[in-house]
Amino acid sequence: MKIYCPKCTWEPHAHSRWRCTCRHVWNTFDTFGRCPACGYVWRETKCPGCKHWSAHHDWYHDLPPVDAERILDSEPAHP
Numbered sequence: 001m002k003i004y005c006p007k008c009t010w011e012p013h014a015h016s017r018w019r020c021t022c023r024h025v026w027n028t029f030d031t032f033g034r035c036p037a038c039g040y041v042w043r044e045t046k047c048p049g050c051k052h053w054s055a056h057h058d059w060y061h062d063l064p065p066v067d068a069e070r071i072l073d074s075e076p077a078h079p
């Protein structure tokens with residue numbers, strides 16, 4: 001699967017990390033944008049390359065749209 005920023009094509013690496021508002025730091029692409037510590041789902045992801053926010057599913061480029069929707073629908077909403 002090809003993952004890169006839809007705005008500048010920056011590619012996340014295995015060692016790339018994002019910080020949640022709960023201060024947990026992890027690779028958001030390991031969990032489809034869901035913080036493993038507090039369970040919050042980040043539907044938008046900030047690019048470390050261009051500093052712009054993009055919808056998380058827009059980062060996936062070889063994913064059939066129907067699968068992307070199923071993944072998003074299976075995520076529980078944050079209370």
Ligand SMILES: [Zn+2]
Binds near residue numbers: 020021022023037038
């Ligand atoms: Zn969190």
Ligand SMILES: [Zn+2]
Binds near residue numbers: 009010052
């Ligand atoms: Zn970018």
